[in-house]
Amino acid sequence: MNYVIIGNSAAAVGTIEGIRQIDKTGKITVISDEKYHTYSRPLISYWLMGKVTDKNIYYRGADFYEKNGVETRFDTRVTKIDPAAKNVVLADGSTVPYDKLMVATGSKPFVPPMNGMEKIASCHTFMSYDSVKAIKAEVKPGMKVLIIGAGLIGLKAAEALNEYKADITVVDMADRILPSILDVRAGSIMKKHIESKGTKFILGTSVDEFSEHSAKLKNGATVDFDMVIIAVGVRPNTELVSEAGGKVERGIICDLTQKTTIDDVYAAGDCTVSHDASSDTDRILALLPNAYMQGEVAGRNMAGAETKYENAIPMNAIGFFGLHIITAGSYDGEEYVEEHGNNYKKLVFKDGLLKGFILMGDVKRAGIYTSMIKERIDLSDVDMDMLKERPQMMMFSKARREEKLGGIKR
Amino acid sequence: MKKVYVNEDWCLGCHLCEFTCAAANSGAPDMIKAFAGGKKPVARIQIEEGDKINFAVQCRHCDAHPCVKGCIAGALSVQDGVIVCDEEKCVGCYTCVLSCPYGAIVIDEAGHKIRKCDLCTRNSHGEPACVKACPNNAIVFEER
Numbered sequence: 112m113n114y115v116i117i118g119n120s121a122a123a124v125g126t127i128e129g130i131r132q133i134d135k136t137g138k139i140t141v142i143s144d145e146k147y148h149t150y151s152r153p154l155i156s157y158w159l160m161g162k163v164t165d166k167n168i169y170y171r172g173a174d175f176y177e178k179n180g181v182e183t184r185f186d187t188r189v190t191k192i193d194p195a196a197k198n199v200v201l202a203d204g205s206t207v208p209y210d211k212l213m214v215a216t217g218s219k220p221f222v223p224p225m226n227g228m229e230k231i232a233s234c235h236t237f238m239s240y241d242s243v244k245a246i247k248a249e250v251k252p253g254m255k256v257l258i259i260g261a262g263l264i265g266l267k268a269a270e271a272l273n274e275y276k277a278d279i280t281v282v283d284m285a286d287r288i289l290p291s292i293l294d295v296r297a298g299s300i301m302k303k304h305i306e307s308k309g310t311k312f313i314l315g316t317s318v319d320e321f322s323e324h325s326a327k328l329k330n331g332a333t334v335d336f337d338m339v340i341i342a343v344g345v346r347p348n349t350e351l352v353s354e355a356g357g358k359v360e361r362g363i364i365c366d367l368t369q370k371t372t373i374d375d376v377y378a379a380g381d382c383t384v385s386h387d388a389s390s391d392t393d394r395i396l397a398l399l400p401n402a403y404m405q406g407e408v409a410g411r412n413m414a415g416a417e418t419k420y421e422n423a424i425p426m427n428a429i430g431f432f433g434l435h436i437i438t439a440g441s442y443d444g445e446e447y448v449e450e451h452g453n454n455y456k457k458l459v460f461k462d463g464l465l466k467g468f469i470l471m472g473d474v475k476r477a478g479i480y481t482s483m484i485k486e487r488i489d490l491s492d493v494d495m496d497m498l499k500e501r502p503q504m505m506m507f508s509k510a511r512r513e514e515k516l517g518g519i520k521r
Numbered sequence: 522m523k524k525v526y527v528n529e530d531w532c533l534g535c536h537l538c539e540f541t542c543a544a545a546n547s548g549a550p551d552m553i554k555a556f557a558g559g560k561k562p563v564a565r566i567q568i569e570e571g572d573k574i575n576f577a578v579q580c581r582h583c584d585a586h587p588c589v590k591g592c593i594a595g596a597l598s599v600q601d602g603v604i605v606c607d608e609e610k611c612v613g614c615y616t617c618v619l620s621c622p623y624g625a626i627v628i629d630e631a632g633h634k635i636r637k638c639d640l641c642t643r644n645s646h647g648e649p650a651c652v653k654a655c656p657n658n659a660i661v662f663e664e665r
Binding site for chain 1: 526576590612621
């Protein structure tokens with residue numbers, strides 16, 4: 112069997128490890144337009160702030176490809192998938208044949224058109240190892256940095272640049288921060304926390320016009336800067352599949368085996384649409400664990416096993432300036448909320464199930480809640496006072512504990 | 522594979538397993554030195570106490586290991602069936618805390634890292650120290 116993988120991040124690594132669980136000898140070729148050994152994309156902010164070394168940014172050990180019998184073609188761009196000829200076409204016009212193909216192309220920064228953008232002296236995105244290397248080469252203490260976007264990427268960039276004593280302003284069209292994972296109240300607690308570390312926010316407005324070193328905002332304010340970082344969002348890289356005739360909506364459409372609508376072509380990670388089991392809706396779940404697990408399932412199926420990827424839910428674990436957040440699931444339902452200082456807890460119930468939660472500050476043992484959402488644990492079997500108090504195995508029936516902790520199979 | 526199991530009907534909730542675990546993984550030669558001078562080494566086993574029952578929870582070294590699959594740093598891996606953490610690689614994002622259905626991954630707030638049970642395979646004990654420490658044989662190390 113001849114496997115070809117386009118991409119070299121978490122979904123690609125999951126695919127390789129999935130294939131090798133089943134097929135120890137088939138040929139695997141990884142084609143990546145980046146020049147690096149597989150590295151962890153979420154670690155780029157940690158690298159920029161000096162918490163992760165050049166060696167530790169790598170997602171797998173130096174011998175990973177050799178150990179898994181993988182041929183790598185780095186710094187190489189795929190321009191076309193030809194499903195009829197069963198090959199992929201490279202930028203230099205040459206072709207690479209496949210029996211099974213994985214599209215793990217991820218996403219790219221979304222840069223909306225803004226007036227005067229071309230005049231900005233130093234404009235960056237925050238998505239790849241190369242992007243943080245370019246930022247690091249320029250950053251100096253006291254440097255004025257304007258970040259467009261108060262989401263996960265923009266605020267991770269702010270946290271990293273704060274280590275350089277940069278003077279940081281974050282502008283976002285929304286009137287709150289981290290709307291993809293936090294509710295209004297938790298967002299406001301986190302905003303105060305980040306402001307206390309020196310980062311300034313200007314919310315509810317956007318840039319009217321850029322000049323070389325300043326931005327005029329629609330609310331009339333002007334922000335001077337030495338560097339701009341655009342972090343308003345990402346868009347999935349779906350073109351290869353759509354141009355080959357595969358079904359693409361917001362992302363690449365796959366079945367539960369991660370196969371696209373094209374025979375022998377699979378996809379995984381941020382370029383795909385997932386089914387969110389907590390809200391029963393289809394959406395892009397651009398999360399590293401999701402990418403890895405989709406890749407692993409795809410790899411197993413590509414190698415002939417029959418494995419389905421089910422029970423995907425949105426989930427995030429992230430911290431900013433030492434304040435941690437763990438969230439999972441969806442937030443439509445009856446709420447239970449507790450707040451003490453920077454500690455915030457919201458649990459959301461619907462149809463007799465835990466559907467979602469937000470934990471900020473004290474995030475200990477959050478995975479017990481996550482498992483209840485994924486496994487759709489019937490709350491009538493759960494001690495609700497204990498559930499609200501904290502995540503604990505004590506809230507479950509003795510039978511479930513015996514199964515979970517005692518190795519008793521039922 | 523042999524794993525650590527807890528009998529909740531026998532657990533006294535004495536927390537000896539926690540202290541022993543913390544000391545065993547602290548690198549100190551004994552319990553006194555491990556806790557000397559107000560040091561608070563972190564236990565990778567945690568007691569849950571109830572009105573009538575108590576029990577200890579630690580890593581189940583489960584086949585699904587969502588912690589390993591979700592680790593953004595590639596710090597968690599399975600070595601001969603034992604889930605281990607490369608603490609040098611861990612960045613303290615707590616994605617594993619989010620993922621573990623048992624709540625078995627412990628946060629070391631001082632170190633901004635996670636700590637987890639590795640069945641004492643990488644300290645000087647060689648066998649799970651919590652098992653030897655349990656005065657009521659409520660914790661066992663066996664094949665099930």
